Amino acid sequence: MGCFTFIKVMMILFNLAIFLSGGTLMGVGIWVAVDDQSFVKIFGTLSSSVLQVVHVGYFLIAIGAILLVIGFLGCYGAQKESKCLLIMFFSVVLIIFIAEIAAAVVALVYTGLAETLLTAVVTPLLQEKYGQEESFTRIWNTTMKEVKCCGLNNYTDFTNSTWYKENQVYPDACCKFELPCNATGAAEADVPGCFDQILDEIKTNAGVVGGVAAGIAALEIAAMAVSMYIYCRLDQK
Numbered sequence: 001m002g003c004f005t006f007i008k009v010m011m012i013l014f015n016l017a018i019f020l021s022g023g024t025l026m027g028v029g030i031w032v033a034v035d036d037q038s039f040v041k042i043f044g045t046l047s048s049s050v051l052q053v054v055h056v057g058y059f060l061i062a063i064g065a066i067l068l069v070i071g072f073l074g075c076y077g078a079q080k081e082s083k084c085l086l087i088m089f090f091s092v093v094l095i096i097f098i099a100e101i102a103a104a105v106v107a108l109v110y111t112g113l114a115e116t117l118l119t120a121v122v123t124p125l126l127q128e129k130y131g132q133e134e135s136f137t138r139i140w141n142t143t144m145k146e147v148k149c150c151g152l153n154n155y156t157d158f159t160n161s162t163w164y165k166e167n168q169v170y171p172d173a174c175c176k177f178e179l180p181c182n183a184t185g186a187a188e189a190d191v192p193g194c195f196d197q198i199l200d201e202i203k204t205n206a207g208v209v210g211g212v213a214a215g216i217a218a219l220e221i222a223a224m225a226v227s228m229y230i231y232c233r234l235d236q237k
Contacts, residue, residue, distance in 0.1 A: 004233055011078040011226050015089075019071025022064045029060030066096070074223065078230060086231045090224050097220045104213070122152045130171075131163035144173035149194035155186035157193070 070092055077085030129136045144150055151157030155174040158164050163171070168182070175181035175189045 004230075007226055008078050008081075008230060011230060012075050014223065014226075015071045015074030015078065017071075018067050019075060022067025022069075022071055024064070025060050025067060026064030029058065029062075029064055032060060033058060070096075074227065077227075081230070081234055083231055083234055086227050086234075090227045090231070093220050093224050093227075097217065097224070100213070100217065100220075123157050126151060126157050127161035130158065130161055131166065141171065141173070143194060144171060147194055147197045148173075148176075148191065149197040150174035150186070150189075150191040151193050152195050153193040155189075155191065159183075 070089065073085050073089035073092065076082070077089055125136075126140070130140060131137055150171065150173050155170050158170050158174070170181045170183070170186045172179065172181055174191055175185040176191060178185060178189070
């Protein structure tokens with residue numbers, strides 16, 4: 001087996017694995033979209049924290065779809081030795097790689113901006129849906145209990161909420177479960193917001209997150225290099 005053939009086979013197998021991984025992620029995404037509480041029970045506190053900010057089910061479905069496309073382009077392109085599919089594969093991976101770099105820079109440099117954006121998005125959802133939608137309320141209650149936090153920033157996120165207007169009390173977690181949880185009790189309890197707690201969890205696991213990110217980046221660079229190698233070798237045939 002020549003070098004070109006070996007690299008081509010590895011490219012096919014690698015992208016086949018990506019294709020299957022994408023299908024798996026889509027399956028998990030559909031499961032989470034249908035039964036998010038089971039996801040929280042299996043993956044724990046951080047998963048419930050993430051569910052507050054983004055619907056993990058739809059997020060996994062989107063990532064799975066992207067992986068399916070990448071896997072198909074790389075696998076089929078290498079198998080058929082199609083320059084068009086290979087350059088499409090290279091372009092898609094390059095765009096994702098640049099987007100990841102940009103997201104990492106924004107996350108590191110503009111943490112304050114991220115908090116502002118999340119406040120603008122999540123706080124209105126809290127005020128509108130907490131106590132009104134069972135799934136949304138359950139996820140927040142689980143998170144606030146396990147993470148020991150209240151609201152996104154603090155208890156004032158609930159002040160103008162439908163829940164507070166109807167019950168005239170804050171969620172029990174905002175008073176460390178000492179009832180009744182009125183404005184005075186919530187202010188004295190001074191329970192931190194969930195954003196800061198989630199940020200602390202991420203920082204605690206920064207090494208793992210960084211290692212995974214570096215591994216993914218290395219695989220993307222390798223995939224682009226191999227696709228370009230095959231693309232260029234096809235010109236010589």
